[in-house]
Amino acid sequence: MARERLYLFDTTLRDGAQTNGVDFTLADKLAIARMLDELGIDYVEGGYPGANPTDTELFSADRKLGTTFTAFGMTRRPGRSASNDPGLAALLEAKADAICFVAKSWDYHVRVALETTEEENIASIRDSVRAAKARGKEVLLDCEHFFDGYKANPEFALACAKAAYEEGARWVVLCDTNGGTLPHEVERIVGAVCKAIPGDHVGIHAHNDTEQAVANSFAAVLAGARQIQGTLNGLGERCGNANLVSIIPTLKLKPEFADRFETGISEGALRKLAQVSHALDERLNRAPNRHAPYVGESAFATKAGIHASAILKDPATYEHVAPESVGNKRKVLVSEQAGKSNVLAELERIGIKVDKNDPRVARLLEVVKERETIGYAYEAADASFELLARRTLGRVPDYFEVTQFDVNVEQRFNAKGEQVTVAMAVVKVKVGDDSLISAAEGNGPVNALDQALRKDLGKYQKFIEGLTLTDYRVRILNAGTEAVTRVLIESEDENGERWTTVGVSPNIIDASFQALMDSVIFKLVKSGAPA
Numbered sequence: 001m002a003r004e005r006l007y008l009f010d011t012t013l014r015d016g017a018q019t020n021g022v023d024f025t026l027a028d029k030l031a032i033a034r035m036l037d038e039l040g041i042d043y044v045e046g047g048y049p050g051a052n053p054t055d056t057e058l059f060s061a062d063r064k065l066g067t068t069f070t071a072f073g074m075t076r077r078p079g080r081s082a083s084n085d086p087g088l089a090a091l092l093e094a095k096a097d098a099i100c101f102v103a104k105s106w107d108y109h110v111r112v113a114l115e116t117t118e119e120e121n122i123a124s125i126r127d128s129v130r131a132a133k134a135r136g137k138e139v140l141l142d143c144e145h146f147f148d149g150y151k152a153n154p155e156f157a158l159a160c161a162k163a164a165y166e167e168g169a170r171w172v173v174l175c176d177t178n179g180g181t182l183p184h185e186v187e188r189i190v191g192a193v194c195k196a197i198p199g200d201h202v203g204i205h206a207h208n209d210t211e212q213a214v215a216n217s218f219a220a221v222l223a224g225a226r227q228i229q230g231t232l233n234g235l236g237e238r239c240g241n242a243n244l245v246s247i248i249p250t251l252k253l254k255p256e257f258a259d260r261f262e263t264g265i266s267e268g269a270l271r272k273l274a275q276v277s278h279a280l281d282e283r284l285n286r287a288p289n290r291h292a293p294y295v296g297e298s299a300f301a302t303k304a305g306i307h308a309s310a311i312l313k314d315p316a317t318y319e320h321v322a323p324e325s326v327g328n329k330r331k332v333l334v335s336e337q338a339g340k341s342n343v344l345a346e347l348e349r350i351g352i353k354v355d356k357n358d359p360r361v362a363r364l365l366e367v368v369k370e371r372e373t374i375g376y377a378y379e380a381a382d383a384s385f386e387l388l389a390r391r392t393l394g395r396v397p398d399y400f401e402v403t404q405f406d407v408n409v410e411q412r413f414n415a416k417g418e419q420v421t422v423a424m425a426v427v428k429v430k431v432g433d434d435s436l437i438s439a440a441e442g443n444g445p446v447n448a449l450d451q452a453l454r455k456d457l458g459k460y461q462k463f464i465e466g467l468t469l470t471d472y473r474v475r476i477l478n479a480g481t482e483a484v485t486r487v488l489i490e491s492e493d494e495n496g497e498r499w500t501t502v503g504v505s506p507n508i509i510d511a512s513f514q515a516l517m518d519s520v521i522f523k524l525v526k527s528g529a530p531a
């Protein structure tokens with residue numbers, strides 16, 4: 001049976017840019033658009049030309065993307081002709097393949113917000129779609145507040161949608177702008193719309209205010225809609241938009257959808273999904289959500305010993321899809337409560353071959369438990385666990401030795417008379433027979449120490465060039481009689497691979513230094529640096 005085509009429309013750069021704290025530069029927008037294009041997204045909405053300088057510049061040149069690059073803007077203003085509306089003119093001039101208009105479809109908004117008549121609202125939709133079609137653009141109409149509008153006045157809401165379709169709009173997109181509509185309502189209303197407009201011209205744009213934007217998108221598809229709009233990582237104002245990173249694997253991997261629908265996403269692209277999701281967080285300078293479905297670090301992490309032993313026998317026992325299919329990996333957490341099976345499963349994953357009755361396995365488990373009692377958290381620090389395992393079971397080369405470090409924090413007045421706090425670190429390292437000294441300034445003591453440590457590692461420098469620290473978390477723990485500090489550091493390399501290391505000490509600098517050292521040594525081990 002031939003599968004139906006389902007289209008994906010990304011609005012990370014437009015609706016996602018409304019997220020509190022997100023401010024995309026032109027370079028960000030171009031990089032994200034390329035990433036979405038490579039992923040195989042059918043439509044990438046770039047922004048709102050004319051509304052701000054970044055978006056105007058974004059649409060000032062042909063960006064040569066394979067995707068249908070889409071500009072967003074309003075239909076002509078009420079009481080003006082299409083040819084005499086500067087906003088519409090800017091939109092028509094934009095170097096875009098498609099135009100997505102937004103229009104009111106709730107009679108209450110037409111009266112109160114737009115202060116015009118229902119007839120004029122529909123005339124504005126018709127004129128705008130016609131003008132864009134005349135310029136050879138593919139046209140979409142976002143029907144704002146469609147679901148609330150439909151509940152209040154179904155005839156008018158539907159008339160707005162139909163006007164666009166009749167004028168030749170490729171898509172009429174039903175927006176749950178306030179995000180409060182529930183899946184069963186979406187299914188009923190989309191079903192009714194698809195009786196008047198063919199489903200392969202109907203799209204869904206859901207917001208996540210009841211945590212159901214993804215469910216609402218699927219409800220719309222089951223009722224006949226064939227375009228889903230959403231954003232990467234569910235970015236968007238308030239509670240966000242429908243999360244394409246959750247929607248895509250469900251469409252690709254769940255037979256209910258995979259057997260019926262085809263998308264533009266290849267299996268190969270799907271395997272890069274976790275990387276795409278993390279790359280966006282990286283650009284936003286945010287720590288990825290560990291518990292994100294499919295792509296989160298914990299999405300395939302198992303803790304309890306009994307589950308771990310079953311997962312070793314057959315992963316399908318506790319996994320709904322294969323982690324590799326979305327570019328994620330299985331993780332068996334090694335913790336105090338864990339048994340030998342967790343340790344064995346984790347050793348197998350990281351590729352250390354060992355007999356399960358080898359006394360060193362019991363020794364490793366003992367060391368893990370001892371260290372967790374004093375504050376180490378190996379289930380959160382995969383790389384530190386791997387180093388500990390390699391040290392217990394085999395050997396980790398002594399690549400280099402830090403013979404001394406010195407960190408200095410100084411508060412003083414600078415030349416402009418402003419009070420500033422400056423951190424400076426000096427690190428002495430021995431690499432083979434060479435003694436190296438590096439100094440660096442930083443925005444804080446840990447940053448300065450990190451900069452100095454990684455400034456010159458002699459022959460190992462080339463292996464750590466692409467290493468960056470992406471997250472730094474500190475917790476004060478009460479272990480026994482005195483408080484200790486636990487530091488978790490997350491690092492990333494040039495291939496987008498991430499790992500976490502841990503350090504524990506009563507002294508925060510010392511704890512940070514342990515975690516930094518583990519990160520650098522882990523990178524050397526991973527890169528196969530010679531001893």
Ligand SMILES: [Zn+2]
Pocket residue numbers: 015175177205207241
């Ligand atoms: Zn929206």
